[in-house]
Amino acid sequence: MKKHKKDPLYKSFGYAFQGIYTCISKERNMKIHCCVSLLVVIAGIIFQLSVTEWCICLTLFGLVMALELVNTSIEAVVDLVTEERKPLAKIAKDTAAGAVLIAAIMAAIIGCVIFVPKVMQFLTGL
Numbered sequence: 001m002k003k004h005k006k007d008p009l010y011k012s013f014g015y016a017f018q019g020i021y022t023c024i025s026k027e028r029n030m031k032i033h034c035c036v037s038l039l040v041v042i043a044g045i046i047f048q049l050s051v052t053e054w055c056i057c058l059t060l061f062g063l064v065m066a067l068e069l070v071n072t073s074i075e076a077v078v079d080l081v082t083e084e085r086k087p088l089a090k091i092a093k094d095t096a097a098g099a100v101l102i103a104a105i106m107a108a109i110i111g112c113v114i115f116v117p118k119v120m121q122f123l124t125g126l
């Protein structure tokens with residue numbers, strides 16, 4: 001295998017940020033994840049989440065967005081390999097999309113577990 005000099009660490013970070021930027025700018029779902037995360041942060045500040053609740057929310061933001069990046073990567077590789085309709089291409093794309101969906105559904109349920117009692121408490125205190 002041909003050996004080549006590795007890029008410096010700062011360049012590797014740059015490539016990773018390019019990937020994140022590309023995903024945000026091209027993928028509608030990633031834009032939705034970013035908007036939802038921003039709204040949760042605003043709600044978290046308003047309802048004064050505990051340290052543990054912040055850690056749970058931040059972990060879920062990271063999980064969902066990281067899976068969306070992997071999904072985008074798999075879509076790109078499949079499209080690179082074939083433009084024909086193939087069952088394996090469908091499995092690759094659909095299972096990757098399913099991974100994001102499972103994480104997003106779980107994140108939404110956990111978000112309800114954290115925020116619904118706080119909202120109820122706020123409403124009953126009015």
Ligand SMILES: Nc1ncnc2c1ncn2[C@@H]1O[C@H](COP(=O)(O)OP(=O)(O)OP(=O)(O)O)[C@@H](O)[C@H]1O
Nearest residue numbers: 027029075082083084085086087089090091093094
């Ligand atoms: N080469 C292919 N062979 C078979 N099925 C494919 C192929 N490419 C896409 N599909 C299927 O067509 C549907 C739409 O795929 P597409 O690549 O447009 O993704 P998408 O669901 O619109 O995702 P996104 O909105 O993130 O781009 C999916 O069910 C996918 O599995």
